[in-house]
Amino acid sequence: xxQILFSLTIGCLLLALVLFWFWQGSASHKLNVSxxxxxxxxxxxxxxxxxxxxxxxxxxxxxxxxxxxxxxxLELLETERKxxxxxxxxxxxxxxxxxxxxxxxxxxxxxxLAPAQEFKxxxxxxxxxxxxxxxxxxxxxLGPFRVSKVARYTVFVAARFCAAxxxxxxxxxxxxxxxxxxxxxx
Amino acid sequence: xxxxRDVNGAVDYLKKRTLASLRGDIARLVYVAGTRDYNSxxxxxxxxxxxxxxxxxxxxxxxxxxxxxxxxxxxxxETLVDKLEEYIRANCSESxxxxxxxxxPYRVLAPLACDPLSTKLFCSNFKIALSILASRAKNRRRx
Numbered sequence: 396x397x398q399i400l401f402s403l404t405i406g407c408l409l410l411a412l413v414l415f416w417f418w419q420g421s422a423s424h425k426l427n428v429s430x431x432x433x434x435x436x437x438x439x440x441x442x443x444x445x446x447x448x449x450x451x452x453x454x455x456x457x458x459x460x461x462x463x464x465x466x467x468x469l470e471l472l473e474t475e476r477k478x479x480x481x482x483x484x485x486x487x488x489x490x491x492x493x494x495x496x497x498x499x500x501x502x503x504x505x506x507x508l509a510p511a512q513e514f515k516x517x518x519x520x521x522x523x524x525x526x527x528x529x530x531x532x533x534x535x536x537l538g539p540f541r542v543s544k545v546a547r548y549t550v551f552v553a554a555r556f557c558a559a560x561x562x563x564x565x566x567x568x569x570x571x572x573x574x575x576x577x578x579x580x581x
Numbered sequence: 582x583x584x585x586r587d588v589n590g591a592v593d594y595l596k597k598r599t600l601a602s603l604r605g606d607i608a609r610l611v612y613v614a615g616t617r618d619y620n621s622x623x624x625x626x627x628x629x630x631x632x633x634x635x636x637x638x639x640x641x642x643x644x645x646x647x648x649x650x651x652x653x654x655x656x657x658x659e660t661l662v663d664k665l666e667e668y669i670r671a672n673c674s675e676s677x678x679x680x681x682x683x684x685x686p687y688r689v690l691a692p693l694a695c696d697p698l699s700t701k702l703f704c705s706n707f708k709i710a711l712s713i714l715a716s717r718a719k720n721r722r723r724x
Binding site: 440441446447450451453455456459460463465467468471472475476478479482483486 | 657659696702708713717
């Protein structure tokens with residue numbers, strides 16, 4: 396009896412997981428080519444300028460505030476910078492995920508898409524997600540002013556993902572004509 | 582479609598006739614941001630509009646606003662503290678520091694088309710720079 400209950404519980408959990416994935420997948424299905432291009436533009440123009448990230452994590456700011464001998468201001472600086480970097484991380488990750496979900500959905504409809512391009516995109520995506528998690532963890536452990544190298548690397552990987560995504564979007568035509576084509580593997 | 586030459590001419594006019602007389606980057610930013618209507622986001626300046634057109638004046642003021650904003654958001658905190666000190670001295674107002682700390686008027690100084698990351702950095706830098714000045718003032722009073 397206990398074994399049957401255990402199996403049923405596991406079965407229900409697996410079913411819930413599959414339904415959750417299906418629900419997430421159908422939610423991201425709404426993105427079309429123009430929205431994907433918009434997400435890419437937002438990423439490239441608004442979220443990836445490296446000079447802005449350098450400005451946020453400028454160690455000279457930390458040194459200057461430290462010299463003021465006002466511990467509450469130093470604390471405020473660290474909290475503010477941490478908030479900004481976490482905000483940047485969350486928005487960049489959201490835009491990259493949006494783009495990736497579009498590529499996953501549209502990949503089988505693009506006849507010209509080479510496996511090397513798909514592999515490059517997937518590799519950059521996974522590296523970006525890993526870099527995001529590492530950066531987030533390091534910010535909590537070390538504070539915002541000791542993670543500038545990892546932050547720069549995260550921006551670099553995101554830019555590489557954008558470049559790969561841009562190449563694919565260039566060969567992706569209008570959604571209405573594209574989605575009506577016969578799938579590549581059909 | 583507005584001619585870029587006209588807009589550049591209006592920007593030069595604004596810089597030479599109006600902004601040059603203001604002391605410091607923050608004074609210029611406060612002035613330009615103040616010419617923007619809070620409801621519509623459109624900039625108005627009678628002098629520029631009479632020499633050019635309202636549409637050109639709007640574009641020229643938006644450009645000057647963006648330039649002033651960038652010069653402040655890209656500056657280190659040390660430079661911002663100096664600029665704020667200059668602004669406070671020029672206004673000869675003792676209550677300015679506490680007013681700015683309390684009601685945070687710098688939040689309306691960002692241009693409309695600015696990216697959210699720059700706006701966040703701008704507000705954050707102002708908050709920190711004002712706290713540094715408040716801390717210095719407190720130390721001076723104690724001494």
